[in-house]
Amino acid sequence: MSNSSPNWWRTAVIYQIYIRSFADGNGDGIGDIAGIRSRLPYLAELGVDAIWITPWYVSPMADGGYDVADFRAIAPEFGTLAEGEAMIAEAHELGLRVILDIVPNHTSDQHAWFKEALAADPDSPERARYWFRPGHGPDGAFPPNDWRSVFGGPAWNRLLDEEGVPEDWYLHLFAPEQPDLNWSNPEVRREFEDILRFWFDRGVDGFRIDVAHGMDKHPALPDIGWDEEELLAEPEHDDHPHWDRDGVHDIYRAWRSVAESYAGTPEGARVFVAEAWVGTRANRLARYLRPDELHTAFNFDFLKRGWDAAQMRASIDHTLSSLSEVGAPPTWVLSNHDVIRHVTRYGRDADDIAKSAGTVPVDLEVGRARARAATLLMLSLPGGAYVYQGEELGLAEVEDLPVESLQDPIWERSGHKHRGRDGCRVPLPWSGEGPALGFGDARPWLPQPAEWKQLSVQAQSGDPDSVLSLYREALSMRRSLAELSGLPEGAGSSGSDEAGLVWRDSAADVLAFDRGSSFRCVVNLGRDQVELPADAEVLLASAPLPDGKLPADTSVWLRLSS
Template identity: 65%
Template sequence: MPRTRIDQKSAAPWWADAVIYQVYIRSFADGNGDGIGDIAGLRARLPYLQELGVDALWINPWYPSPMADGGYDVADYRAIEPAFGTLAEAEELIAEAHTFGMRVVLDIVPNHTSDQHRWFREALTAAPGSPERERYVFRDGRGTDGDQPPNDWRSRFGGPAWTRIAEPDGSPGQWYLHLFASQQPDLNWANREVRDEFESILRFWFDRGVDGFRIDVAHGLVKDPALPDLDIPADALFEHERHREDHPHWDQDGVHEIYQEWRKIADSYAGDRVFVAEAHVREDRLARYLRPDELHTAFNFPYLKCSWEPKAMREVIDRGVTSLAEVGAPPTWVLSNHDVPRHVTRYGRHDTSTHEHDTAGGGTDLELGTRRARAAALLTLALPGGAYVYQGEELGLWEVEDLPEEVLADPTWERSGHTVRGRDGCRVPLPWSGLDGPFGFGPKGTKPWLPQPAEWKSLTAQSQSGIPWSMLELYRSALRLRREQPGFGAGTLRWLTTPEGVLAFERSPVLRCAVNFSGEPYPLPKNWGVLLASERLTNGHLPPDTTVWLWGGGALAGRA
């Protein structure tokens, strides 16, 4: 039967402790056999997602796009990419997901558009200083002939963040800002027309039953109008961003006024509509985005990037919980997404905190990474707040690091001069069934847009379904217990005193979680029952790299 989780929780809104499944639609399921995932494929798999036990779906951009950056270069925010389906199909999907008890969250991309967006095409044919150009960030170049970029800002995908255009008469013209690919011109959020347009886009989708939005680059919309130089070497770009307090194009104070207006729109609709921020900001500044009159939730990226080490993990969990408590917002935990290496691979590396896609020195131990991924799943789902599951993590998929160069589509590959392979390895189409490709991703004979490893035949949803100790059944059990046990979800945690290398916390007087990061088995208390464990227990001991959920009475070792 469809779930109605919102009715089971009397006080907290649904998003406060929801488990949301991320659908990278291009790689989820192909309904028509063209090798590209689509709405038809997603609709056919709704029963699978309901059985998995998730509360909502977050769908990556499904708008018309030239796909210069996997759909994050949007050409029309009120339509559907033809390769994915039609607007009518999208509306049917939203309604159908609701009948299965699942809500739908869309991606919105407000920092930039595609260079094929109507607005940008109009800007290219208009004059400098025109209303059409004022929608974007156009500037004259530096130097005698204006042949140098307006400043030294760098693109996140490599190279300068500025591209010079030819004016309508063919002469060298102004430069436009693009903090990402050159096909993604940045919008000018100081322009009222831009603000009005996105408020209209929000209403367009809310009117069609969408339950919320994940906001891409939520921290990047407002730029310092002076456009000052960064004055840093290119190889220090990311480190600089993490520490600078007055960054000229990230985390400017003006973004909060925008989100206050967006919150008013969301609150005007029934049903607890939600915003989740992709905000790569310092931890001490994240809560500012989640004040009661702004956004609702934000991804906890420090947790995603944390090393598999107890001290670091406890510290990042503590910071994630306490920093948001100041504004009454729940934490939102995530292990993988479409931008970072799958955590089976990350946890099998020598450096478990790296979030770079290229293989780290020493290679990857997938057996170890899988064991830790299972433990991390139970740890994540036991924490207070909400959680996200990236498609395929419930199958134990790893990062595909040997894709042929000719299929690589991530803009990082080109802009780095073919030195950084980019994010395609975590976006390979899912294996659903069968012993040969396309493993049920599409009809027999379908050639997926990225090739699947032959080894994934043992990781298909079909091969794992009903199999004890499979990754899929671990997730199904964990999500079922999370719904059934009132101690999980929203609330607090209390740490328990344990030996070095073990973390344990209490979620309620009768519900606890313990994680063994050490190399030695940890003895569990005899007066506590086992709800679920990521690995088989041995003689009442918790093995290394294993998590267990406990219920009953007594205490592990007293409180810290």
């Protein structure tokens, strides 16, 4: 493997594959393992260090595979276990690590455990794996508490017996088809540690942990007491009864021990990245990254910031200072399969960045320029980074998908108020050919915009000014530049050389910082051109630099004279 360092994850650039939409190898309109295998050389050429694949397990697909019915088997529409093992080996041969998704907060309602629970008595061991409770009010007609589903509506569903008589309720923080597991149950903990070993034994290098902040629940299941829950489940309240509770950390200490037990294997110790939504409280995120817990976590605070220099600098500073206390590297991200693509977000006013798809105007030309600039910013910050499939093509959110094509459960659960996440999950355009733009031989499971023909991999590969060329050049340069390719162990505060980042004086709407003694990144988030150091060499810029000046919505990497 090209990156054999045991600490490869501290600076890795990892490419997220949303498997249903990456590449279709068998011609059924759905992405699969065969498609991934066919595109591994593309990913190696792009210059990433690893790939993260969204759930490929057996699932009824009520939530795009995040409702898992069997954690040890691959869904037939994606391929076979043998194909998965072959893909892992092929990725390793190309120098790419492989990270899978693990979904520990809940199972599918078609999982063997939940079926056993439905057939068992109320106080049985089978039901103790989940959260079953009697309701309130006459005949238990009301849910056990006021908890809300992230997808809309109550977080409880009531069972009916064979004759249609109402029984107990079960908890589902997401869709009703996703019953929450009870992580106070030792059997649940043992089961998932065994699942980790199952995949680690097959060469998987790590896991992205879905809803990493959600497994522990207050044992009394108390009411929350307020009406509005954030759509992405971010707690801004202390002692929340089911988000970001202290009990999750005992789980991750055990998982870290499992990962470390593989240190003597050819791939080395395995790693974890947390999807932990903790709001703006970066100090809470740092708790997940203590030396005996998880390795990295997505920086969603940075992702949510608008195109505003003060906002971004505050997020960068807060992230670096809080994570330095536990010796953990930051992990930067601009887009993923759950949020509006950043080309679209940055094409809006800063105050509108989080609003639902299709509800506010967007200027895609501005958004794409800012996205290019944000790429150089992200890839020059200390730590690691994630690239969501298609962002290297400059793809925007598809905000006008036909209503009849929408499949995200958010659409129905919200009473058609929120279109959901399908707009960032549209299959990739690989060429301008055929009914699927090179994605496969059949029409894809979500329709692609006709204009994506001009944004395909084929169209951009020969264009030195394309977004794809920018990503390839930036990733190559990131590996070759000593200032960007490494992160000191236990990085310090953002104002010191120890952190790998030192801010330089600049206008209020400009970000300028040094990495080491000779590298500087400058990002112009304002409207006026910015003077650049006269004696600096331009290494890479997100757009042309007329008269040696940095235009609006542009970033540049500079080599400073010694």
